[in-house]
Amino acid sequence: MDELKPRPPNSSPLTPLTFLERAATIYANCPSVVYNNNTRYTWSQTRTRCLKIASSIASLLGIHRNHVVSVVAPNIPAMYELHFAVPMAGAVLNTINLRLDARIISVLLLHSGSKLVFVDCQSQVLVLDALPLFPPKSDRPILVLIEDDEFHTPQSSDQFISTYEELVENGDLGFSWVRPKSELDPIVLNYTSGTTSAPKGVVHSHGGIFIASLDCLIEWAVPKQPVYLWTLPMFHANGWTYPWGLAAVGGTNICLRKFDARIIYESICKHNVTHFCAAPVVLNMLSNSPDSKPLKHAVYILTAGSPPPAVVLFRTESLGFVVHHGYGLTETGGLVISCAWKNNWNKLPATERARLKSRQGVRTTGMTEVDVVNPESGVSVKRDGSTLGEIVLKGACVMLGYLKDPEGTSKCMKDDGWFYTGDVAVMHPDGYLEIKDRSKEVIISGGENISSVEVESVLYTHPAINEAAVVARPDEFWGETPCAFVSLNGKEKASEKDIIEFCRSRLPHYMVPKTLIIKEELPKTSTGKIQKFVLRDMAKSMGKSSMKMSRM
Numbered sequence: 001m002d003e004l005k006p007r008p009p010n011s012s013p014l015t016p017l018t019f020l021e022r023a024a025t026i027y028a029n030c031p032s033v034v035y036n037n038n039t040r041y042t043w044s045q046t047r048t049r050c051l052k053i054a055s056s057i058a059s060l061l062g063i064h065r066n067h068v069v070s071v072v073a074p075n076i077p078a079m080y081e082l083h084f085a086v087p088m089a090g091a092v093l094n095t096i097n098l099r100l101d102a103r104i105i106s107v108l109l110l111h112s113g114s115k116l117v118f119v120d121c122q123s124q125v126l127v128l129d130a131l132p133l134f135p136p137k138s139d140r141p142i143l144v145l146i147e148d149d150e151f152h153t154p155q156s157s158d159q160f161i162s163t164y165e166e167l168v169e170n171g172d173l174g175f176s177w178v179r180p181k182s183e184l185d186p187i188v189l190n191y192t193s194g195t196t197s198a199p200k201g202v203v204h205s206h207g208g209i210f211i212a213s214l215d216c217l218i219e220w221a222v223p224k225q226p227v228y229l230w231t232l233p234m235f236h237a238n239g240w241t242y243p244w245g246l247a248a249v250g251g252t253n254i255c256l257r258k259f260d261a262r263i264i265y266e267s268i269c270k271h272n273v274t275h276f277c278a279a280p281v282v283l284n285m286l287s288n289s290p291d292s293k294p295l296k297h298a299v300y301i302l303t304a305g306s307p308p309p310a311v312v313l314f315r316t317e318s319l320g321f322v323v324h325h326g327y328g329l330t331e332t333g334g335l336v337i338s339c340a341w342k343n344n345w346n347k348l349p350a351t352e353r354a355r356l357k358s359r360q361g362v363r364t365t366g367m368t369e370v371d372v373v374n375p376e377s378g379v380s381v382k383r384d385g386s387t388l389g390e391i392v393l394k395g396a397c398v399m400l401g402y403l404k405d406p407e408g409t410s411k412c413m414k415d416d417g418w419f420y421t422g423d424v425a426v427m428h429p430d431g432y433l434e435i436k437d438r439s440k441e442v443i444i445s446g447g448e449n450i451s452s453v454e455v456e457s458v459l460y461t462h463p464a465i466n467e468a469a470v471v472a473r474p475d476e477f478w479g480e481t482p483c484a485f486v487s488l489n490g491k492e493k494a495s496e497k498d499i500i501e502f503c504r505s506r507l508p509h510y511m512v513p514k515t516l517i518i519k520e521e522l523p524k525t526s527t528g529k530i531q532k533f534v535l536r537d538m539a540k541s542m543g544k545s546s547m548k549m550s551r552m
C-alpha cells in the first residue's frame with residue numbers, strides 16, 4: 001500500500017468554481033438568474049458572462065492571484081456572478097455589507113488590502129465617502145460601477161475606471177480561468193457581523209467552500225433545479241454558500257435588490273419559488289405580516305444566524321412553510337450543525353415539533369466532529385440537556401484563519417484540534433445540541449447561569465411581543481439579573497407588569513427578568529441580529545438593579 005501516493009490525477013484541488021462549467025453543460029438553456037422584469041439569463045449565459053468578467057479582471061484591470069477584490073452590492077445578478085468571476089481570475093472575493101457606514105467600509109477596505117471594488121450604483125456615495133478616510137499615501141483600490149437599468153442613478157464621479165457591463169463586453173471568452181494550485185488556496189474573505197466585537201476577517205479556502213457548498217445542499221435536501229429566492233444577503237457569509245450550491249443543482253436564482261414580507265409573498269407566487277434562506281428575524285416578519293397568506297405550494301425555508309424561538313417556527317410553519325433549522329458561523333462558511341429531522345417526529349403535536357426544531361441539532365454530514373465541552377478542561381459535557389459547555393468543531397470547512405490576526409486565530413483554533421465557537425450549549429440525551437447563549441452573553445445571577453435564549457423564548461410566546469432580547473444587568477446582591485428589552489407587535493396591549501407576571505408563571509423565579517424595558521424597536525446589526533452589546537451597555541448604564549420597570 002505504501003507506494004500508493006497522491007498523484008496529479010487524484011489530487012487536483014477541489015473548488016466550487018467547477019460547478020459552473022457543469023451547470024452550463026447540463027442546464028445550458030435553463031434559467032440561472034432572474035431579476036426584475038428585464039433580466040433573465042440561462043446557465044450557458046451565466047458561464048459566458050463570468051468567464052468574460054474574470055478575463056477582464058485579470059487582463060484589463062491587472063488583478064493577480066490572491067489579490068483581494070471587494071464588492072459592495074445587494075442581491076443583484078452582478079453580485080451572483082462575481083462569486084464565480086472573482087475567484088476565476090485567481091483573486092479572493094470580499095463581499096462587503098452595504099448597510100455599514102463609510103467609516104467602517106474604509107476600515108475593512110484598508111484591512112483587506114483590497115485592489116478593486118465593484119460598487120452598486122446605489123452605493124456609490126457610500127464608497128466614495130469611504131475612500132477619503134484612508135490614511136494619506138495609502139494605496140486606494142480601483143473602482144468599477146455596477147449600473148442598473150431600473151435605477152437611473154447617474155454616475156456621480158469619474159473615479160470609476162469602467163462599468164460592469166463594459167467588462168463583460170470586453171472580456172475574452174477564450175480566457176483560461178485561474179485554477180487554485182492547492183485546495184487550501186484562499187477563495188473568500190468575509191468579515192463577521194460584529195455582534196460581539198469588531199468584525200474579524202475570515203478567510204476560507206477553495207476546498208473548504210467546495211465541501212461546505214455540497215454539505216449545505218445535502219443537509220437541506222435541495223433537489224435539482226430549485227427556484228431559489230435571494231432574501232439572505234450574499235454579502236453575509238456568501239449567503240451560506242448557496243451562490244455556488246445553486247450552480248451545482250442548476251437552480252434558478254431569483255435576485256432581489258431589497259425585500260419585505262409583501263415582496264416575498266409576491267415573488268413566491270410570481271416565480272413559483274421553492275426555497276429560500278432567512279434569519280429568524282425574517283420568519284418573525286413573515287408570520288406577523290398583514291400580507292401573510294396561505295401558500296399554494298410547499299416553500300422550504302432554511303433558517304440560521306440566531307436562535308429561532310419555537311413559537312416563531314410554529315407560526316411560520318402554520319402558514320405552510322417547511323422550515324429547516326441550521327447553525328453556522330462566518331468562520332465555518334456554511335452551516336455545520338443542523339436539526340436533522342426524524343420522520344417519527346411528524347406524528348407529534350405542532351408545538352412539540354417546533355420545540356424540537358428550535359434545537360440546533362447534530363453535525364452535518366460534511367463535518368468531522370462536533371462536541372459540547374467544558375472550555376477549561378476540554379472534556380465533553382454530560383448528555384443531560386442541562387450542563388452548559390462550549391460548542392467545538394472539526395472539519396474541512398472551518399476557516400483558514402483570521403486575516404492579519406494570528407493571535408485571534410490561535411485563540412479559537414487551538415492545538416487540541418478544535419475550533420472554539422464561543423457559543424454555549426447543552427447536549428441532550430439524544431445527541432442533539434441546543435444553544436443557550438454566547439459565552440459573552442450568559443447571565444450569572446447568584447451563582448446560577450441563566451440562558452438568555454430560554455428567557456427570550458418564553459417572552460416570544462407572549463401575544464403582544466414582537467421581538468425580545470435579554471441581557472445581564474449588574475445587581476448589588478445577585479451579581480447580575482436578567483434585563484429584558486422587548487418591542488410590541490401592536491396586536492394586543494400589555495404593560496411591563498403584565499409581561500413580568502407572564503414570565504413568572506412560566507419560568508423559575510431566578511430567571512424572571514427583574515427589569516423590563518419596552519422599546520419601539522430593538523437595535524440590530526446590519527445582518528439583522530439584535531445588538532446585545534448595545535442593550536448590555538444600556539442595562540449597565542441604568543445602574544445596579546432593584547425591582548424596576550420602565551418604558552423607553
Ligand SMILES: Nc1ncnc2c1ncn2[C@@H]1O[C@H](COP(=O)(O)OP(=O)(O)OP(=O)(O)O)[C@@H](O)[C@H]1O
Nearest residue numbers: 192193194195196197305306307326327328329330
Ligand atoms: N441556529 C442558530 N441558533 C443560535 N445561534 C446561531 C444560529 N446560527 C448562528 N448563530 C449565532 O451566530 C453566530 C455566527 O454569526 P456571524 O458569523 O454572522 O457573526 P457574529 O458572530 O454575529 O459576529 P461577531 O463574531 O463579529 O461578533 C454564531 O456564533 C451563533 O452565536
